[in-house]
Amino acid sequence: MSSEVLAKSWGKPTVFKNDRDPMFGNGLVMTEGDEWVRHRHVITPAFNPTNLKVMAKLMVESTTNMLDNWTTLINSGKPEIDVEKEITTTAGEIIAKTSFGISYQSGQLVLQKLRALQMTLFMSNRFVGVPFSKFFFPKRTLEAKRLGKEIDQLFLSIITDRKKSMKAGKPSHDLLGLLLQGSTHVDSRLGKTLTPQQLVDECKTFFFGGHETTALAITWTLLLLATHPEWQTQLRDEIKEVVKDGEFDVNMLAGLKKMGWVLNEVLRLYPSSPNLQRQAREDIRVDDLTIPNGTNMWIDVVAMHHDPDLWGEDVNEFKPERFKGDMHGGCKHKMGYVPFGFGGRMCIGRNLMFMEYKVVLTLILSRFSFTLSPTYTHSPAILLSLRPKYGLPLRFQPL
Structure with a gap:
């Protein structure tokens, strides 16, 4: 069976669509x-190289403000900072601006409303896909709907102001x-324009996804x-080699090869x-199996x-060098590494x-070295995303 046919044979589970609708x-x-093709056609130009370079300047500005605040805290005798909270807030600011x-x-x-919605939907024990499961947790269901509507209204207001x-x-x-x-220009190949609610849904999707993954x-x-x-x-030495004594420029990012390995390993x-x-x-027929x-x-x-059969016995070790010259990190199957999904989606x-x-x-x-605080408790949790x-x-020391 061809990959094109396979792609058309699979879709998003209805139970998850309903579960995550707010x-x-x-x-x-x-x-x-076709609906996905139309949405992607509208969105893709936002991520062209020219627009990304404009976004980079705002990223530097927001991050510098965050780090200046860290310096103030450190100088006042507070070297310990909860970076998960700080980074998430700054990433939200970046996506809001860019x-x-x-x-x-x-x-x-x-951001606050989306985080509250995320906690409401994914903190408690749930029965995803079980018929009438929303009636098992009526308070949670009503709270999720309320927050969803509030976020919709916020984005409708933002959209109205931008139209003006x-x-x-x-x-x-x-x-x-x-x-x-x-939403105002109809593409003859793709059909109707985006409705106001579809505009809101795309805003919610990208505001959440745009800051959460990066943060x-x-x-x-x-x-x-x-x-x-x-x-x-190693990364600090690479930064010095690439940036040298000049001013940081987005065009230099491609030279940070080891940082790319680290990202892939993370x-x-x-x-x-x-x-x-x-x-x-x-x-769907796969060999002798019918799905x-x-x-x-x-x-x-x-x-x-984390499968040793795919990655080897060092699978649980942090070894960024495994991605040196290998985009799959030495994985024994090309589909064994899918941090951003796979295929056309x-x-x-x-x-x-x-x-x-x-x-x-x-x-x-470039500004700090850092160590783990003894108060840290390692407990990765799945709340839609995988987070601490x-x-x-962390405890910071200015360089």
């Missing part, structure tokens, strides 16, 4: 078929601007660098998306990334994530 609605993550052009205050409000600005002749080339252009990748990286100081040194050990789900849209139409498949990415924002990761990490390593349950306290 958070993602019918955005790019949940759409399928993709939606909204203020820090508005971005923080959206664009009508006044102020151009906009960020994600929201391109979404609005796509967690940086957070887990800081944990692993704190426990492997030799890699702090995403192997702590993938932001710990599992993937697919549902058979028809009976019935409607079957839900759960792909355990964490287990796959691979994460559209991965290049934005790569850039933000390198910008933030470069600025942190009790935060990540």
Whole structure:
């Protein structure tokens, strides 16, 4: 069976669409078929190289403000900082500015609501896919709907303000601007325009996905660098070699090869998306096995990334060098490493994530060394994403 046929034979499980509707609605993550093609066609231009370079300047600005605050705390005798909280807040500010052009205050409000929704949906024991399961937790179901509607209203307000600005002749080339252009111009090949609710759903999807994945990748990286100081040194030496004594420039990021290895290894050990789900849209024959139409498949990415049969006996060790010259890190199967999904639905924002990761990490390593706080408790938890349950306290020393 060809890969094209296989791709059309699988879709997003209905149970997960219903379960996550308050958070993602019918955005790019949940759409399928021609609808998905249309949404992706509208969104893709937001991630072209020119737009990414403009975004980089805002990333440097937000990160520098965060690090200046860290310096103030350290100088006042408070060297211990919960970087998970700090990085998540700054990543939210970055996505607010770069993709939606909204203020820090508005971005923080959206971020707070999304985090509350995430906790409501994924903190408690749940029965995903069980008929009428929403009636088992009526308070949680009502709270999720309430938060979902509040977030919708926030984005509708942001969209309305942006429409007024664009009508006044102020151009906009960020994600929201391109979404609005796509909602007013019909592509004859792709059909109808995006509705107001679809615009809101895409905003929710990208605000959450755009900050969560990057923030967690940086957070887990800081944990692993704190426990492997030799890699702090290697990355710092690479930064000095690439940046030299000049001013930091986004074009230099491609030269940070070892930092790319570290990112790949972090995403192997702590993938932001710990599992993937697919549902058979028809009976699918694989060798002698028939997978019935409607079957839900759960792909355990964490287990796959920690499988010694795929990676070898050092599978649980932090070894970024395994990705030197090998994009699959020496994995014995090309589909054994899937930090951004696979196939045509691979994460559209991965290049934005790569850039933000390198910008933030470069600025942190250029100003501080850090060690793990003795108060840290290692407890990775799945709350849709894989995150440190009790935060990540680190102790910083200015260089």
